[in-house]
Amino acid sequence: MNEEIKIIERKEIPKGAIMLFGFPDVGLVGVIAASHMISELGLEEVAYMDSRLLPPIIVLHEGLPHSPVRIFGNQNVLLAVSETALQGELIYPIMHSLIDWGRGKGVKMMISISGIPVQDRQDLEELKVFAAASSPEMLKIAQDKGIEILREGYMVGPQAVMLQYCSTLGLPALTLLAQCFFNYPDPEAAAKALEQLANVTGVKVDVSKLLEKGEEIRLKARDMMKRTQQELTKMRKTQEYDIPLYIS
Amino acid sequence: MAEESSKRRRSIFDLIDEYFENLEAWAERVRETIMERPSWNCRTCTVEPLRDIMVTSNEVIVTVDLPYAEQNTIQVKPVSSDTIEISAKMRRKVSFDDFGITHYRGEFQRFHCQTRIPVPVYMDRMEIRFKRGILEIRLPRKHEYEIPIE
Numbered sequence: 001m002n003e004e005i006k007i008i009e010r011k012e013i014p015k016g017a018i019m020l021f022g023f024p025d026v027g028l029v030g031v032i033a034a035s036h037m038i039s040e041l042g043l044e045e046v047a048y049m050d051s052r053l054l055p056p057i058i059v060l061h062e063g064l065p066h067s068p069v070r071i072f073g074n075q076n077v078l079l080a081v082s083e084t085a086l087q088g089e090l091i092y093p094i095m096h097s098l099i100d101w102g103r104g105k106g107v108k109m110m111i112s113i114s115g116i117p118v119q120d121r122q123d124l125e126e127l128k129v130f131a132a133a134s135s136p137e138m139l140k141i142a143q144d145k146g147i148e149i150l151r152e153g154y155m156v157g158p159q160a161v162m163l164q165y166c167s168t169l170g171l172p173a174l175t176l177l178a179q180c181f182f183n184y185p186d187p188e189a190a191a192k193a194l195e196q197l198a199n200v201t202g203v204k205v206d207v208s209k210l211l212e213k214g215e216e217i218r219l220k221a222r223d224m225m226k227r228t229q230q231e232l233t234k235m236r237k238t239q240e241y242d243i244p245l246y247i248s
Numbered sequence: 249m250a251e252e253s254s255k256r257r258r259s260i261f262d263l264i265d266e267y268f269e270n271l272e273a274w275a276e277r278v279r280e281t282i283m284e285r286p287s288w289n290c291r292t293c294t295v296e297p298l299r300d301i302m303v304t305s306n307e308v309i310v311t312v313d314l315p316y317a318e319q320n321t322i323q324v325k326p327v328s329s330d331t332i333e334i335s336a337k338m339r340r341k342v343s344f345d346d347f348g349i350t351h352y353r354g355e356f357q358r359f360h361c362q363t364r365i366p367v368p369v370y371m372d373r374m375e376i377r378f379k380r381g382i383l384e385i386r387l388p389r390k391h392e393y394e395i396p397i398e
Contacts, residue, residue, distance in 0.1 A: 122311075122379050122380055122382050122384065123379070181313075181382075182300075183298060183300045183313075184298055184300075184311075184313040184382065185313075214315075215315035215316050215381060216315075216346075218313060218315035218381065219295070219315045219316060219342060220347055222287055222295075222297070222298050222313070223287055225298055226287065226298065
């Protein structure tokens with residue numbers, strides 16, 4: 001565990017849960033999905049991150065301070081979410097700490113929810129969700145559920161660090177990436193990602209309200225999208241559009 | 249040997265690389281400074297929409313995210329040879345209260361922004377469409393001169 005980052009537990013943490021990650025990224029897919037899950041499943045804050053590495057930000061809810069990086073949960077699910085855009089250099093220590101913490105709690109699987117930007121998103125009627133995994137066994141689980149595999153390419157951001165670190169530790173992990181807008185909040189993509197999450201894990205979340213409130217969410221999420229966009233530029237997120245040159 | 253190489257003069261390519269790196273860093277700082285302002289304007293009761301610009305070989309594509317926009321109120325006007333102004337009325341009024349914010353007061357019912365087009369374009373040949381709440385503006389590029397290849 002990174003000594004500069006502490007995870008403070010507020011409630012008893014269940015053993016053997018599935019740990020999910022919803023971090024600011026393209027289309028804010030992960031954050032929108034996480035926020036919807038919290039309200040639909042009535043997840044409670046079970047832990048939060050405390051670190052001097054984090055920007056000097058608190059999030060006020062009902063006048064009380066909260067860490068921008070928190071973990072919500074119930075008996076089956078732990079959901080790590082950030083309410084602020086994270087600088088690229090923080091992603092390694094934050095993800096490693098969360099994964100180490102989850103590992104200590106006997107988490108059985110880690111799944112990151114995010115997006116994959118597509119240029120013709122505006123014209124897409126049906127959004128696809130792709131998966132990448134930490135091991136061939138996890139890839140097979142996704143394939144058996146009918147999810148298309150992201151075979152070749154680059155991945156940039158928290159989900160990239162998660163897959164690599166979980167692969168090193170031998171932890172089962174999956175990243176679900178819904179086709180989305182790069183720079184605009186995309187509730188439809190978040191809904192698609194949640195549908196596939198239910199397909200893989202059995203954790204069902206009704207997405208009808210998410211789709212009904214799509215415009216409201218897009219308006220509300222503008223500021224966070226703008227900040228995230230700035231960080232994605234610094235992180236060279238557009239590298240995900242690149243065609244890799246594999247050295248075998 | 250190592251000392252010799254460290255004393256070696258940097259090539260013109262190193263200097264050019266360094267110049268562009270510095271320029272990029274400066275542009276980034278300027279961009280951040282410009283972007284550091286609220287996206288709401290209480291005096292004009294307007295909201296600044298998210299937008300994006302893509303320059304291709306033959307056109308510039310500007311997209312603008314306009315949730316709640318009434319399609320028949322969308323206006324795109326060239327205000328100079330390199331700037332367009334976009335505005336649209338929302339179907340409903342939105343206030344800070346709607347988002348649980350009680351320490352600011354204000355209601356908004358309009359999107360408004362100005363966007364600079366980074367390369368010369370034909371403003372009079374602009375094409376506009378609105379789909380899924382996203383406004384798309386296509387502007388053909390002006391290629392004012394071409395360098396002949398011998």
